[in-house]
Each structure stands twice: as C-alpha cells, then as structure tokens.
Amino acid sequence: MRAIRAASAALLSAAAVVVVAPTALAGEEDPDITSFGFSVTPEKVAPGGTVTLTSDGCEVPSVTVTAGVFDTVTLEEGRPGRATVDLDAKAGAQYEITFDCKGERGTTTLTIAQGGTGGKTTGHDNGMQPGAHKGVKAGYGTAAASGAESEGLGVTEVVTGVLLIAGALGAAVVLTRRRGGGRA
Numbered sequence: 001m002r003a004i005r006a007a008s009a010a011l012l013s014a015a016a017v018v019v020v021a022p023t024a025l026a027g028e029e030d031p032d033i034t035s036f037g038f039s040v041t042p043e044k045v046a047p048g049g050t051v052t053l054t055s056d057g058c059e060v061p062s063v064t065v066t067a068g069v070f071d072t073v074t075l076e077e078g079r080p081g082r083a084t085v086d087l088d089a090k091a092g093a094q095y096e097i098t099f100d101c102k103g104e105r106g107t108t109t110l111t112i113a114q115g116g117t118g119g120k121t122t123g124h125d126n127g128m129q130p131g132a133h134k135g136v137k138a139g140y141g142t143a144a145a146s147g148a149e150s151e152g153l154g155v156t157e158v159v160t161g162v163l164l165i166a167g168a169l170g171a172a173v174v175l176t177r178r179r180g181g182g183r184a
Helices: 001-023 143-146 155-180
Strands: 037-043 050-056 062-066 073-076 081-084 095-099 104-112
Touching: 037 104, 050 062, 050 073, 050 095, 073 081
Parallel strands: none
Antiparallel strands: 037 050, 050 081, 062 073, 062 095, 095 104
C-alpha cells in the first residue's frame, strides 16, 4: 500500500509540474528567437565596408533594419539588401542590428574590424563564420495551424490538461480501491 501512496504522490507532483511549468514560462520569450529569420553577412566588417542583410518568413511585404552604424534599410520579402557601414565606426566596437517585422523585433550583432578592407572581410577568407540565420519561433500545433499568434498555452489547453490529469488520477483511485479492497 505504501508503494501505491508513493506512486500517487509522485504522479500528483508530476501533474503539478506539467500544468504549472508551461504557464509560468509562457510569458518569458527569448529575444533571439523570432517568427521570422534574419541575418547580417559578414558579422565582422571594416569601417566603410558593406554588409548584406537578409530576412525571410515575415508575413508583411517589408522588414525594416536599423542600426547605429548605417542608415535604415527596408528589405522587401525574399530580397536581400545592402548597407554601407559608416566610415567613422569605431574598430572593435559591436553594434546591435534590429530587424522589425510588423512590430516583432529581432536583433543580432555586427562587429567592426580593424583596418579599411572596404567591406571585403567575409566569413570565408579569414576563418570567421558568416552571419548566423536566426531560428523560427516554435509554437503550439493549434496556433500554428490556424495562423494565430501564440503566446503560450491558452485557457482551453490548460483546462483540457487539468481534466485529463484529474481523470487519470480518478481512474487510478478506483482501480486501487478495487484491487486493495478499499483499505487505507
């Protein structure tokens, strides 16, 4: 009987974690994960150099790219854009590049290299990696299928989960009483 009580307590604890953890984490978003992809190539460029900006997966026809080291660029969906880094950019400094897709923002960093290569610094000729492509924001199946914005579990999903857990616990109690004769 003690084993059944211990198993029941473990099951209740696990059920509490399953119900509480997703709702607690629903409001916490990783600022590096967006519903659209974007990149800056190369990630390191000399003052006066040129970078290529790309974006894909944004549902509006354009993405606005801003930075403190070059003029604002508007990208048309599926087409890369180019930006020239200011000549007075400080070597060794890192600048935040912001991609804005209908109010959702993603950021990446551009590092200013030493010297004046005029933008010919690439990820392939000096061992640096080219700009990383940001991932896609993962959602829950029902929101992704309907195209709705998902900000975590909805009320329907939480209530359904609680009811399923309660049903499983009720069935476990009934089966336990039948086998054990109802002894406590």
